[in-house]
Amino acid sequence: MPDMLEITAYALQVLLIIMAIAIVTHKNTGTIIVLIAVFSLVTASLYVINKAPDVAIAEVAIGSAIIPLIYVISISRQREFIVLDKAMDDFIISDDAFTGVGYIFLKRFTDFYHLELNISNDVRLCSVGRGREQKLCEETNVDLIVSKDEETGKYLLKGKESNILMHKLKQMARDYDAIEVITFKDRDFGD
Amino acid sequence: MDPMLTFLVILIGMYGLSTSKNIIKSVFSVTIIESGVILLFLNLGNWRGGSIPIINGAADIIADPLPQALMITTIVIGSTVTALALMLCIKVFHHYGTVEWREILRRGEGK
Amino acid sequence: MIRQGILIVMLLAIFAVFIVSLSDLDQLYQTSADYFREYGAEQTGSNNLVTAILLDYRLFDSLFEAGILLIAVSGIIWISKHDIEEKNARFMLDKFKTPDLFVTFSRLVYPLMLAFGFYIIVNGHVSPGGGFQGGAIVATAILILYYIDAEKETNIGMIVTVEKFLYLTILIIASLSIFTRGTFFTNVFPYDTHGGSNQAIYLVTLNILVGFKVALGLWAIFTAFLKEGR
Numbered sequence: 001m002p003d004m005l006e007i008t009a010y011a012l013q014v015l016l017i018i019m020a021i022a023i024v025t026h027k028n029t030g031t032i033i034v035l036i037a038v039f040s041l042v043t044a045s046l047y048v049i050n051k052a053p054d055v056a057i058a059e060v061a062i063g064s065a066i067i068p069l070i071y072v073i074s075i076s077r078q079r080e081f082i083v084l085d086k087a088m089d090d091f092i093i094s095d096d097a098f099t100g101v102g103y104i105f106l107k108r109f110t111d112f113y114h115l116e117l118n119i120s121n122d123v124r125l126c127s128v129g130r131g132r133e134q135k136l137c138e139e140t141n142v143d144l145i146v147s148k149d150e151e152t153g154k155y156l157l158k159g160k161e162s163n164i165l166m167h168k169l170k171q172m173a174r175d176y177d178a179i180e181v182i183t184f185k186d187r188d189f190g191d
Numbered sequence: 192m193d194p195m196l197t198f199l200v201i202l203i204g205m206y207g208l209s210t211s212k213n214i215i216k217s218v219f220s221v222t223i224i225e226s227g228v229i230l231l232f233l234n235l236g237n238w239r240g241g242s243i244p245i246i247n248g249a250a251d252i253i254a255d256p257l258p259q260a261l262m263i264t265t266i267v268i269g270s271t272v273t274a275l276a277l278m279l280c281i282k283v284f285h286h287y288g289t290v291e292w293r294e295i296l297r298r299g300e301g302k
Numbered sequence: 303m304i305r306q307g308i309l310i311v312m313l314l315a316i317f318a319v320f321i322v323s324l325s326d327l328d329q330l331y332q333t334s335a336d337y338f339r340e341y342g343a344e345q346t347g348s349n350n351l352v353t354a355i356l357l358d359y360r361l362f363d364s365l366f367e368a369g370i371l372l373i374a375v376s377g378i379i380w381i382s383k384h385d386i387e388e389k390n391a392r393f394m395l396d397k398f399k400t401p402d403l404f405v406t407f408s409r410l411v412y413p414l415m416l417a418f419g420f421y422i423i424v425n426g427h428v429s430p431g432g433g434f435q436g437g438a439i440v441a442t443a444i445l446i447l448y449y450i451d452a453e454k455e456t457n458i459g460m461i462v463t464v465e466k467f468l469y470l471t472i473l474i475i476a477s478l479s480i481f482t483r484g485t486f487f488t489n490v491f492p493y494d495t496h497g498g499s500n501q502a503i504y505l506v507t508l509n510i511l512v513g514f515k516v517a518l519g520l521w522a523i524f525t526a527f528l529k530e531g532r
Contacts, residue, residue: 245430268374277527
Protein backbone atom coordinates (compact mmCIF):
# COMPACT_ATOMS: atom_id res chain seq x y z
CA MET A 1 0.00 0.00 0.00
CA PRO A 2 1.46 3.38 -0.95
CA ASP A 3 2.24 5.97 1.66
CA MET A 4 -0.77 8.21 2.35
CA LEU A 5 1.45 11.20 3.13
CA GLU A 6 3.08 10.94 -0.26
CA ILE A 7 -0.30 10.83 -2.03
CA THR A 8 -1.41 13.88 -0.07
CA ALA A 9 1.77 15.70 -1.02
CA TYR A 10 1.27 14.97 -4.72
CA ALA A 11 -2.37 16.02 -4.56
CA LEU A 12 -1.47 19.28 -2.85
CA GLN A 13 1.25 20.01 -5.41
CA VAL A 14 -1.17 19.47 -8.28
CA LEU A 15 -3.66 21.74 -6.48
CA LEU A 16 -0.89 24.33 -6.13
CA ILE A 17 -0.21 24.26 -9.87
CA ILE A 18 -3.92 24.63 -10.68
CA MET A 19 -4.23 27.56 -8.29
CA ALA A 20 -1.13 29.22 -9.74
CA ILE A 21 -2.64 28.97 -13.24
CA ALA A 22 -5.92 30.39 -11.90
CA ILE A 23 -4.13 33.35 -10.27
CA VAL A 24 -2.15 34.12 -13.42
CA THR A 25 -5.08 33.90 -15.83
CA HIS A 26 -7.98 35.24 -13.76
CA LYS A 27 -9.31 38.67 -14.64
CA ASN A 28 -11.07 39.72 -11.43
CA THR A 29 -8.55 40.97 -8.88
CA GLY A 30 -10.95 40.52 -5.97
CA THR A 31 -11.08 36.77 -6.59
CA ILE A 32 -7.30 36.64 -6.95
CA ILE A 33 -6.81 37.94 -3.39
CA VAL A 34 -8.86 35.07 -1.96
CA LEU A 35 -6.92 32.65 -4.18
CA ILE A 36 -3.59 34.09 -2.94
CA ALA A 37 -4.65 33.59 0.68
CA VAL A 38 -5.62 29.96 0.02
CA PHE A 39 -2.45 29.49 -2.05
CA SER A 40 -0.29 30.47 0.92
CA LEU A 41 -2.20 28.06 3.18
CA VAL A 42 -1.65 25.19 0.73
CA THR A 43 2.05 26.01 0.51
CA ALA A 44 2.20 26.08 4.33
CA SER A 45 0.81 22.56 4.52
CA LEU A 46 3.35 21.47 1.89
CA TYR A 47 6.12 22.93 4.05
CA VAL A 48 4.93 20.80 6.95
CA ILE A 49 4.96 17.72 4.74
CA ASN A 50 8.51 18.69 3.72
CA LYS A 51 9.53 18.54 7.41
CA ALA A 52 9.87 22.28 7.86
CA PRO A 53 7.46 23.36 10.64
CA ASP A 54 9.37 26.59 11.31
CA VAL A 55 8.87 27.82 7.77
CA ALA A 56 5.21 26.81 7.86
CA ILE A 57 4.53 28.91 10.97
CA ALA A 58 6.10 31.98 9.34
CA GLU A 59 4.13 31.40 6.11
CA VAL A 60 0.79 31.00 7.91
CA ALA A 61 1.31 34.07 10.06
CA ILE A 62 2.33 36.33 7.19
CA GLY A 63 0.54 34.83 4.21
CA SER A 64 -2.91 34.51 5.73
CA ALA A 65 -3.38 37.98 7.20
CA ILE A 66 -0.84 40.64 6.30
CA ILE A 67 -0.29 39.91 2.60
CA PRO A 68 -4.05 39.77 1.71
CA LEU A 69 -4.61 42.95 3.72
CA ILE A 70 -2.05 44.98 1.80
CA TYR A 71 -3.35 43.59 -1.51
CA VAL A 72 -6.94 44.49 -0.57
CA ILE A 73 -5.94 48.03 0.36
CA SER A 74 -3.90 48.65 -2.77
CA ILE A 75 -6.61 47.24 -5.04
CA SER A 76 -9.48 49.09 -3.37
CA ARG A 77 -7.42 52.26 -3.66
CA GLN A 78 -7.37 51.77 -7.42
CA ARG A 79 -11.14 51.72 -7.67
CA GLU A 80 -11.63 55.00 -5.86
CA PHE A 81 -11.93 58.50 -7.19
CA ILE A 82 -11.47 60.91 -4.30
CA VAL A 83 -13.01 64.34 -4.63
CA LEU A 84 -12.40 67.17 -2.19
CA ASP A 85 -15.42 69.46 -2.06
CA LYS A 86 -14.38 73.01 -1.23
CA ALA A 87 -17.38 74.74 -2.78
CA MET A 88 -19.71 73.99 0.14
CA ASP A 89 -22.95 74.85 -1.67
CA ASP A 90 -25.64 72.99 -3.59
CA PHE A 91 -23.29 71.97 -6.40
CA ILE A 92 -22.85 68.52 -4.90
CA ILE A 93 -25.12 68.29 -1.88
CA SER A 94 -28.51 69.94 -1.74
CA ASP A 95 -30.90 69.37 1.18
CA ASP A 96 -28.73 66.64 2.74
CA ALA A 97 -29.05 64.47 -0.35
CA PHE A 98 -26.75 63.89 -3.26
CA THR A 99 -28.81 65.53 -5.98
CA GLY A 100 -26.62 68.42 -7.14
CA VAL A 101 -25.60 68.92 -10.76
CA GLY A 102 -21.95 68.29 -9.98
CA TYR A 103 -22.68 65.07 -8.16
CA ILE A 104 -24.68 63.69 -11.04
CA PHE A 105 -21.91 64.67 -13.45
CA LEU A 106 -19.18 63.06 -11.35
CA LYS A 107 -21.31 59.98 -10.72
CA ARG A 108 -21.82 59.52 -14.44
CA PHE A 109 -18.08 59.86 -14.99
CA THR A 110 -17.07 57.35 -12.31
CA ASP A 111 -19.75 54.84 -13.28
CA PHE A 112 -18.48 54.95 -16.83
CA TYR A 113 -14.96 53.99 -15.76
CA HIS A 114 -16.08 51.54 -13.02
CA LEU A 115 -14.70 53.66 -10.21
CA GLU A 116 -16.13 54.35 -6.80
CA LEU A 117 -16.85 57.99 -6.06
CA ASN A 118 -15.65 59.20 -2.68
CA ILE A 119 -16.46 62.76 -1.69
CA SER A 120 -14.73 64.38 1.25
CA ASN A 121 -15.23 67.78 2.83
CA ASP A 122 -12.63 67.34 5.52
CA VAL A 123 -12.05 70.62 7.33
CA ARG A 124 -8.29 70.26 7.64
CA LEU A 125 -7.86 69.64 3.93
CA CYS A 126 -10.32 72.35 2.86
CA SER A 127 -8.42 74.96 4.83
CA VAL A 128 -5.38 74.53 2.59
CA GLY A 129 -4.75 77.75 0.69
CA ARG A 130 -5.18 78.29 -3.02
CA GLY A 131 -1.46 78.39 -3.73
CA ARG A 132 -0.86 75.00 -2.16
CA GLU A 133 -3.60 73.16 -4.03
CA GLN A 134 -1.13 71.58 -6.45
CA LYS A 135 0.97 70.35 -3.54
CA LEU A 136 -2.18 68.97 -1.93
CA CYS A 137 -3.02 67.08 -5.10
CA GLU A 138 0.46 65.64 -5.43
CA GLU A 139 1.08 64.58 -1.89
CA THR A 140 -2.26 63.31 -0.62
CA ASN A 141 -4.71 60.90 -2.15
CA VAL A 142 -7.03 63.58 -3.46
CA ASP A 143 -7.68 63.18 -7.19
CA LEU A 144 -9.89 66.17 -7.78
CA ILE A 145 -10.54 69.48 -6.02
CA VAL A 146 -13.90 71.19 -6.53
CA SER A 147 -14.09 74.91 -5.85
CA LYS A 148 -16.14 77.89 -7.00
CA ASP A 149 -14.82 80.86 -8.92
CA GLU A 150 -16.47 83.88 -7.27
CA GLU A 151 -16.18 86.19 -10.29
CA THR A 152 -17.60 84.08 -13.10
CA GLY A 153 -19.71 81.73 -11.03
CA LYS A 154 -18.16 78.70 -12.67
CA TYR A 155 -17.21 75.60 -10.76
CA LEU A 156 -13.55 74.69 -11.12
CA LEU A 157 -12.48 71.05 -11.11
CA LYS A 158 -8.74 70.82 -10.56
CA GLY A 159 -6.51 67.79 -10.96
CA LYS A 160 -3.09 66.70 -12.15
CA GLU A 161 -2.07 66.81 -15.77
CA SER A 162 -0.31 63.47 -15.64
CA ASN A 163 -3.48 61.71 -14.49
CA ILE A 164 -5.11 60.00 -17.44
CA LEU A 165 -8.57 60.32 -15.89
CA MET A 166 -8.36 64.11 -16.04
CA HIS A 167 -8.18 64.06 -19.85
CA LYS A 168 -11.32 61.95 -19.99
CA LEU A 169 -13.01 64.26 -17.50
CA LYS A 170 -12.10 67.23 -19.69
CA GLN A 171 -13.76 65.66 -22.72
CA MET A 172 -16.85 64.85 -20.74
CA ALA A 173 -17.14 68.35 -19.29
CA ARG A 174 -17.40 70.01 -22.69
CA ASP A 175 -21.18 69.68 -22.66
CA TYR A 176 -21.56 71.47 -19.34
CA ASP A 177 -21.38 75.25 -19.27
CA ALA A 178 -20.99 75.69 -15.54
CA ILE A 179 -18.00 73.37 -15.21
CA GLU A 180 -14.41 74.09 -16.09
CA VAL A 181 -11.61 71.55 -15.78
CA ILE A 182 -8.14 72.80 -14.90
CA THR A 183 -5.04 70.63 -14.84
CA PHE A 184 -1.83 71.30 -12.98
CA LYS A 185 1.37 70.95 -14.95
CA ASP A 186 3.82 68.30 -13.86
CA ARG A 187 6.67 69.14 -11.61
CA ASP A 188 9.65 66.87 -11.30
CA PHE A 189 8.47 63.66 -9.74
CA GLY A 190 10.69 62.07 -7.15
CA ASP A 191 13.55 64.52 -7.01
CA MET B 192 7.98 14.89 -3.21
CA ASP B 193 8.77 15.98 -6.68
CA PRO B 194 10.94 19.05 -7.39
CA MET B 195 9.71 18.99 -10.99
CA LEU B 196 6.13 19.77 -10.00
CA THR B 197 7.46 22.57 -7.81
CA PHE B 198 9.50 23.98 -10.66
CA LEU B 199 6.33 24.13 -12.76
CA VAL B 200 4.91 26.60 -10.22
CA ILE B 201 7.95 28.84 -10.75
CA LEU B 202 7.51 28.61 -14.53
CA ILE B 203 3.82 29.54 -14.26
CA GLY B 204 4.85 32.55 -12.20
CA MET B 205 7.40 33.53 -14.86
CA TYR B 206 4.72 33.20 -17.55
CA GLY B 207 2.41 35.45 -15.56
CA LEU B 208 5.19 37.97 -15.03
CA SER B 209 5.89 38.15 -18.76
CA THR B 210 2.30 38.38 -19.94
CA SER B 211 0.66 40.54 -17.27
CA LYS B 212 -0.61 43.89 -18.47
CA ASN B 213 -1.30 45.19 -14.99
CA ILE B 214 1.25 46.14 -12.31
CA ILE B 215 -0.77 44.43 -9.55
CA LYS B 216 -0.82 41.16 -11.50
CA SER B 217 2.96 41.33 -11.87
CA VAL B 218 3.24 41.59 -8.08
CA PHE B 219 0.94 38.55 -7.76
CA SER B 220 3.26 36.62 -10.08
CA VAL B 221 6.29 37.58 -8.00
CA THR B 222 4.51 36.18 -4.94
CA ILE B 223 3.89 32.89 -6.78
CA ILE B 224 7.53 32.63 -7.89
CA GLU B 225 8.65 33.25 -4.32
CA SER B 226 6.47 30.44 -2.94
CA GLY B 227 7.75 28.12 -5.65
CA VAL B 228 11.39 28.89 -4.86
CA ILE B 229 10.86 28.29 -1.13
CA LEU B 230 9.15 24.98 -1.84
CA LEU B 231 11.97 23.94 -4.19
CA PHE B 232 14.62 24.60 -1.57
CA LEU B 233 12.69 22.65 1.06
CA ASN B 234 12.23 19.78 -1.41
CA LEU B 235 15.97 19.62 -2.01
CA GLY B 236 16.69 19.70 1.73
CA ASN B 237 14.25 16.83 2.33
CA TRP B 238 15.58 14.57 -0.42
CA ARG B 239 16.41 11.60 1.82
CA GLY B 240 13.23 11.78 3.88
CA GLY B 241 13.79 11.74 7.61
CA SER B 242 12.28 13.66 10.48
CA ILE B 243 12.03 17.35 11.36
CA PRO B 244 15.30 19.07 12.35
CA ILE B 245 14.62 19.18 16.09
CA ILE B 246 16.76 16.97 18.30
CA ASN B 247 14.82 15.19 21.02
CA GLY B 248 15.68 11.51 21.05
CA ALA B 249 17.34 9.33 18.49
CA ALA B 250 16.59 10.29 14.92
CA ASP B 251 19.00 8.88 12.40
CA ILE B 252 18.13 11.02 9.43
CA ILE B 253 16.89 14.60 9.63
CA ALA B 254 15.89 17.06 6.94
CA ASP B 255 18.62 19.62 6.33
CA PRO B 256 18.03 22.67 8.56
CA LEU B 257 20.22 24.98 6.46
CA PRO B 258 17.77 25.68 3.58
CA GLN B 259 14.94 25.99 6.12
CA ALA B 260 16.81 28.72 8.00
CA LEU B 261 17.45 30.55 4.74
CA MET B 262 13.81 30.26 3.69
CA ILE B 263 12.44 31.75 6.94
CA THR B 264 14.33 34.93 6.20
CA THR B 265 13.09 34.77 2.60
CA ILE B 266 9.46 34.76 3.72
CA VAL B 267 9.83 37.79 5.98
CA ILE B 268 11.86 39.70 3.39
CA GLY B 269 9.45 38.68 0.61
CA SER B 270 6.46 40.12 2.45
CA THR B 271 8.21 43.46 2.96
CA VAL B 272 9.32 43.58 -0.66
CA THR B 273 5.73 42.89 -1.76
CA ALA B 274 4.56 45.68 0.51
CA LEU B 275 7.13 48.07 -0.97
CA ALA B 276 6.07 47.17 -4.52
CA LEU B 277 2.39 47.68 -3.70
CA MET B 278 3.06 51.04 -2.06
CA LEU B 279 4.94 52.16 -5.18
CA CYS B 280 1.99 50.86 -7.22
CA ILE B 281 -0.45 53.00 -5.22
CA LYS B 282 1.73 56.05 -5.85
CA VAL B 283 1.94 55.26 -9.56
CA PHE B 284 -1.85 55.02 -9.75
CA HIS B 285 -2.20 58.33 -7.96
CA HIS B 286 0.18 59.99 -10.39
CA TYR B 287 -0.92 58.48 -13.70
CA GLY B 288 -4.50 57.41 -13.01
CA THR B 289 -3.86 53.92 -14.40
CA VAL B 290 -1.84 50.80 -13.57
CA GLU B 291 -1.54 49.40 -17.10
CA TRP B 292 2.12 48.90 -18.06
CA ARG B 293 1.60 49.93 -21.65
CA GLU B 294 -0.20 53.17 -20.81
CA ILE B 295 2.41 54.22 -18.25
CA LEU B 296 5.35 53.46 -20.57
CA ARG B 297 3.70 55.43 -23.39
CA ARG B 298 3.21 58.46 -21.17
CA GLY B 299 6.73 58.21 -19.79
CA GLU B 300 8.23 58.33 -23.28
CA GLY B 301 6.08 61.20 -24.46
CA LYS B 302 7.28 63.48 -21.70
CA MET C 303 -0.12 34.92 -30.14
CA ILE C 304 3.31 34.27 -31.72
CA ARG C 305 4.96 36.01 -28.77
CA GLN C 306 3.15 33.76 -26.32
CA GLY C 307 4.21 30.71 -28.29
CA ILE C 308 7.88 31.81 -28.18
CA LEU C 309 7.54 32.51 -24.45
CA ILE C 310 6.13 29.04 -23.75
CA VAL C 311 8.90 27.41 -25.80
CA MET C 312 11.55 29.33 -23.84
CA LEU C 313 9.96 28.36 -20.52
CA LEU C 314 9.90 24.72 -21.61
CA ALA C 315 13.61 25.01 -22.49
CA ILE C 316 14.29 26.25 -18.94
CA PHE C 317 12.29 23.29 -17.64
CA ALA C 318 14.35 20.86 -19.73
CA VAL C 319 17.59 22.36 -18.37
CA PHE C 320 16.24 21.96 -14.85
CA ILE C 321 15.35 18.30 -15.39
CA VAL C 322 18.85 17.60 -16.75
CA SER C 323 20.53 19.31 -13.79
CA LEU C 324 18.23 17.68 -11.22
CA SER C 325 20.55 14.73 -10.66
CA ASP C 326 23.32 17.09 -9.50
CA LEU C 327 21.05 19.07 -7.23
CA ASP C 328 20.22 16.17 -4.92
CA GLN C 329 23.66 16.32 -3.31
CA LEU C 330 23.31 20.04 -2.59
CA TYR C 331 21.96 19.92 0.94
CA GLN C 332 22.71 16.42 2.20
CA THR C 333 26.13 16.28 3.86
CA SER C 334 25.57 19.29 6.12
CA ALA C 335 22.51 17.68 7.76
CA ASP C 336 24.67 14.97 9.34
CA TYR C 337 27.08 17.53 10.75
CA PHE C 338 24.27 19.58 12.27
CA ARG C 339 22.66 16.47 13.75
CA GLU C 340 25.96 15.37 15.26
CA TYR C 341 27.28 18.60 16.74
CA GLY C 342 24.50 21.21 16.41
CA ALA C 343 22.80 20.77 19.76
CA GLU C 344 25.89 20.72 21.90
CA GLN C 345 27.69 23.52 20.11
CA THR C 346 24.81 25.97 20.25
CA GLY C 347 22.61 24.72 23.11
CA SER C 348 19.56 24.72 20.85
CA ASN C 349 17.49 21.63 20.18
CA ASN C 350 15.84 23.33 17.24
CA LEU C 351 18.56 23.27 14.60
CA VAL C 352 16.89 25.97 12.49
CA THR C 353 17.16 28.39 15.41
CA ALA C 354 20.74 27.19 15.94
CA ILE C 355 21.62 28.20 12.38
CA LEU C 356 19.69 31.47 12.48
CA LEU C 357 21.13 32.68 15.79
CA ASP C 358 24.55 31.05 15.91
CA TYR C 359 26.12 29.56 12.81
CA ARG C 360 24.72 32.10 10.40
CA LEU C 361 23.92 35.00 12.70
CA PHE C 362 25.63 37.34 10.23
CA ASP C 363 22.97 36.52 7.60
CA SER C 364 20.12 36.98 10.06
CA LEU C 365 21.44 40.36 11.16
CA PHE C 366 21.53 41.67 7.63
CA GLU C 367 18.11 40.19 6.98
CA ALA C 368 16.78 42.21 9.92
CA GLY C 369 18.60 45.21 8.44
CA ILE C 370 16.87 44.72 5.08
CA LEU C 371 13.54 44.63 6.92
CA LEU C 372 14.40 47.96 8.55
CA ILE C 373 15.42 49.49 5.21
CA ALA C 374 12.24 48.28 3.49
CA VAL C 375 10.06 49.71 6.29
CA SER C 376 11.89 53.04 6.06
CA GLY C 377 11.37 53.02 2.29
CA ILE C 378 7.63 52.35 2.60
CA ILE C 379 7.22 55.13 5.14
CA TRP C 380 9.28 57.53 3.05
CA ILE C 381 7.18 56.84 -0.05
CA SER C 382 3.89 57.26 1.80
CA LYS C 383 4.98 60.39 3.62
CA HIS C 384 2.94 63.58 3.22
CA ASP C 385 4.16 67.06 3.99
CA ILE C 386 0.63 68.28 4.42
CA GLU C 387 -0.89 67.33 7.74
CA GLU C 388 -3.44 64.68 6.87
CA LYS C 389 -5.07 62.46 9.37
CA ASN C 390 -7.92 60.13 8.51
CA ALA C 391 -10.04 62.22 6.19
CA ARG C 392 -13.72 61.57 6.69
CA PHE C 393 -15.79 60.73 3.67
CA MET C 394 -19.44 61.58 3.32
CA LEU C 395 -20.17 58.30 1.57
CA ASP C 396 -18.18 56.18 3.99
CA LYS C 397 -20.53 53.69 5.62
CA PHE C 398 -17.94 51.16 6.75
CA LYS C 399 -18.63 49.58 10.14
CA THR C 400 -17.27 46.38 11.62
CA PRO C 401 -20.03 43.91 12.62
CA ASP C 402 -20.61 43.60 16.38
CA LEU C 403 -20.17 39.84 16.42
CA PHE C 404 -16.82 40.19 14.74
CA VAL C 405 -15.70 42.82 17.25
CA THR C 406 -16.66 40.63 20.22
CA PHE C 407 -14.91 37.63 18.74
CA SER C 408 -11.79 39.69 17.99
CA ARG C 409 -11.64 40.90 21.61
CA LEU C 410 -11.74 37.25 22.68
CA VAL C 411 -9.07 36.10 20.23
CA TYR C 412 -6.64 39.03 20.55
CA PRO C 413 -5.04 38.15 23.94
CA LEU C 414 -4.85 34.48 22.98
CA MET C 415 -2.97 35.30 19.77
CA LEU C 416 -0.62 37.62 21.62
CA ALA C 417 0.13 34.93 24.19
CA PHE C 418 0.67 32.35 21.43
CA GLY C 419 3.10 34.71 19.70
CA PHE C 420 5.12 35.19 22.88
CA TYR C 421 5.11 31.42 23.45
CA ILE C 422 6.49 30.86 19.95
CA ILE C 423 9.18 33.50 20.49
CA VAL C 424 10.36 32.32 23.91
CA ASN C 425 10.36 28.60 23.06
CA GLY C 426 12.22 29.11 19.81
CA HIS C 427 15.19 27.00 20.86
CA VAL C 428 13.30 23.85 21.90
CA SER C 429 10.27 23.70 19.60
CA PRO C 430 9.38 25.00 16.12
CA GLY C 431 9.37 28.75 16.19
CA GLY C 432 11.66 31.61 16.94
CA GLY C 433 11.96 35.34 16.59
CA PHE C 434 10.89 35.74 12.99
CA GLN C 435 7.81 33.52 13.16
CA GLY C 436 6.68 34.71 16.57
CA GLY C 437 7.16 38.32 15.52
CA ALA C 438 4.87 37.75 12.54
CA ILE C 439 2.19 36.23 14.81
CA VAL C 440 2.43 39.15 17.25
CA ALA C 441 2.07 41.57 14.34
CA THR C 442 -1.04 39.71 13.16
CA ALA C 443 -2.46 39.96 16.68
CA ILE C 444 -1.86 43.71 16.67
CA LEU C 445 -3.64 43.88 13.32
CA ILE C 446 -6.81 42.60 15.03
CA LEU C 447 -6.82 45.77 17.15
CA TYR C 448 -7.50 47.74 13.98
CA TYR C 449 -10.56 45.62 13.24
CA ILE C 450 -11.91 46.36 16.70
CA ASP C 451 -11.32 50.09 16.44
CA ALA C 452 -11.06 51.32 12.86
CA GLU C 453 -10.31 54.90 13.93
CA LYS C 454 -7.26 53.93 15.95
CA GLU C 455 -4.35 56.32 15.46
CA THR C 456 -0.73 55.20 15.56
CA ASN C 457 2.50 57.14 15.50
CA ILE C 458 4.60 55.42 12.82
CA GLY C 459 7.69 57.49 13.53
CA MET C 460 7.73 56.24 17.11
CA ILE C 461 7.47 52.60 15.96
CA VAL C 462 10.38 52.96 13.54
CA THR C 463 12.52 54.74 16.15
CA VAL C 464 11.99 51.91 18.64
CA GLU C 465 12.77 49.43 15.87
CA LYS C 466 16.07 51.16 15.07
CA PHE C 467 17.15 51.04 18.71
CA LEU C 468 16.18 47.37 18.93
CA TYR C 469 18.30 46.69 15.86
CA LEU C 470 21.28 48.45 17.45
CA THR C 471 20.77 46.40 20.63
CA ILE C 472 20.74 43.18 18.58
CA LEU C 473 23.97 44.20 16.85
CA ILE C 474 25.66 44.98 20.19
CA ILE C 475 24.56 41.71 21.82
CA ALA C 476 25.63 39.76 18.72
CA SER C 477 29.11 41.29 18.76
CA LEU C 478 29.66 40.71 22.49
CA SER C 479 31.22 37.34 21.66
CA ILE C 480 34.44 39.07 20.55
CA PHE C 481 35.33 39.40 24.25
CA THR C 482 34.54 35.84 25.31
CA ARG C 483 35.25 33.73 22.25
CA GLY C 484 37.35 35.91 20.01
CA THR C 485 34.99 36.01 17.01
CA PHE C 486 32.08 38.23 16.07
CA PHE C 487 28.47 37.11 15.73
CA THR C 488 28.23 33.89 17.66
CA ASN C 489 27.08 32.77 21.09
CA VAL C 490 28.44 34.86 23.96
CA PHE C 491 28.90 31.91 26.29
CA PRO C 492 31.60 29.34 25.51
CA TYR C 493 30.92 25.70 24.69
CA ASP C 494 28.98 24.02 27.43
CA THR C 495 29.05 20.27 27.01
CA HIS C 496 26.72 19.45 29.90
CA GLY C 497 23.21 20.89 29.68
CA GLY C 498 23.87 24.19 27.98
CA SER C 499 21.59 26.40 30.08
CA ASN C 500 23.94 29.39 29.76
CA GLN C 501 23.66 29.27 26.00
CA ALA C 502 19.87 29.10 26.28
CA ILE C 503 19.89 32.51 28.04
CA TYR C 504 21.60 34.05 25.02
CA LEU C 505 19.26 32.31 22.54
CA VAL C 506 16.09 33.40 24.37
CA THR C 507 17.33 37.00 24.69
CA LEU C 508 18.18 37.27 21.02
CA ASN C 509 14.92 35.55 20.01
CA ILE C 510 12.88 38.06 22.03
CA LEU C 511 14.75 41.04 20.57
CA VAL C 512 14.44 39.75 16.98
CA GLY C 513 10.77 38.91 17.56
CA PHE C 514 9.92 42.40 18.76
CA LYS C 515 11.90 43.93 15.92
CA VAL C 516 10.06 41.91 13.27
CA ALA C 517 6.69 42.62 14.93
CA LEU C 518 7.37 46.36 14.99
CA GLY C 519 8.50 46.31 11.36
CA LEU C 520 5.37 44.53 10.13
CA TRP C 521 3.22 46.77 12.36
CA ALA C 522 4.75 49.85 10.72
CA ILE C 523 4.10 48.37 7.26
CA PHE C 524 0.42 47.69 7.70
CA THR C 525 -0.13 50.95 9.57
CA ALA C 526 1.26 52.79 6.55
CA PHE C 527 -1.09 50.81 4.30
CA LEU C 528 -4.14 51.37 6.50
CA LYS C 529 -3.40 55.10 6.52
CA GLU C 530 -3.24 55.01 2.74
CA GLY C 531 -6.48 53.06 2.45
CA ARG C 532 -8.71 55.30 4.56
